Amino acid sequence: MTPARLVRRPISADALLAAVASPTHGASALFLGTVREQNEGRPVSGIDYSAYDAMAERELDRIVADARERHPGVLVAVEHRLGTLAVGEASVGIAAAHARRAPALDAVRFVIEAIKASVPIWKREHYTDGSREWVAGTSPSP
């Protein structure tokens, strides 16, 4: 598995953890972001994720490289799913492993915050009344 990729199939927590598992890395941490049943009081029926694929993959690679620089020795695996997801399905999965727990946990947090801040991925929410809206996002800072 490459460290960071966009996928169009369900994200597997087991596969992400397996990708960073190692006999020397006694601490593994996992984050999954899943589609919630409502957003700002509106009942959600699904979310469509789209991306500037080439740049998103490049940004994900950069984020993993940054995480590894911040926490030498950490192993990181990230998948972000694109396409239409139902409530409960995972849109993003991040696994990190290290000999110690603090760098593993910190690396996972670092990666999810960085993804939200700058990766060119967008989400369009589908609501149970049939309406759809692009979700307000974050402008990457210069």
Place this chain on the structure above:
Amino acid sequence: MDRGNTPSASMARPAPQALRKAPMTVSVLLFASLAEALGRDRMVIEVEAPVTAGQLRDDLLASVDRAAIRGAVRVAVNECFVADSSPVRSGDEVALIPPVAGG
């Protein structure tokens, strides 16, 4: 320096580089709410150099209700974010990046 003694020879001399207008072909990719607002997800445009990323974005979005795009639109050139002041060059792949919502 050319000291050709026929007026037509000196008038045919090309203009200095700095004064010559330079048309460029640039690809522009649009996404999400911007693609929806402009009714397309890509375009190939001719612009005259010099032009910055910010100028190109502002020109392309002139017809868009900017209030509908909640947040600044960043520009990426060849898959990397650039400052608004960055020059755009012929053959560049420019992308207008509305506020992102990954994760």
